[in-house]
Amino acid sequence: MKNFIITLVFAFVSHAFYAQGAFDKFDGQDDVTSVIVNKKMFDLMSKVKVDASDKETQQYIKLIKKLDYLKVFTTKNPKVEAEMKASAEKYVKTAGLEELMRINDGGRNVKISVKSGATDSQVRELLMYVDGAKNEETVLLSLTGNFDINEISVLTDKMQLPGGADLKKASKGKK
DSSP: OHHHHHHHHHHHHHHHHHHHHGGGGGTOOTTTTEEEEOOOHHHHHTSSSHHHHHTHHHHHEEEEEEEEEEEEEEEOOOOHHHHHHHHHHHHHHHOEEEEEEEEEEEEEEEEHHHHHSSSSSEEEEEEEEOOOOOOHHHHHHHHEEEEEEGGGHHHHHHOEEEHHHHHHHHHHOOO
């Protein structure tokens, strides 16, 4: 029984580290722009004083308190694009994410997958892959925490994330 518990704990811990490290190979690569925001930064951002009458900023502050990690990688390099796509597809399968939606818009393919939380609209992890087309950037976005999918549009507006318009569509699509 003791060995079973140790194995179980190891499985959970290694999965948590894999989730954080699955895309780290893209950080610092030539031809890749990366933005990584961790829990500490979200905590600092949530302590900013806001105007009590600004409802959207209040929603934003409430949301970022629920976030753990945000990782965004963008590139136009075809080789790196292929690596990102393979990494995203592998991660969706191994991490147990389910497809939330797919969008094909003018040759741009967008896939948004989530790991659900306690309710249908609660999300513990969101992964978005935008396949660059016609010289547009490929985007790989990973967001972890415990948040409501309907709050995502506030985040994309305030942080001006690549692929934000596609995330907005996802938040409107799952209410």
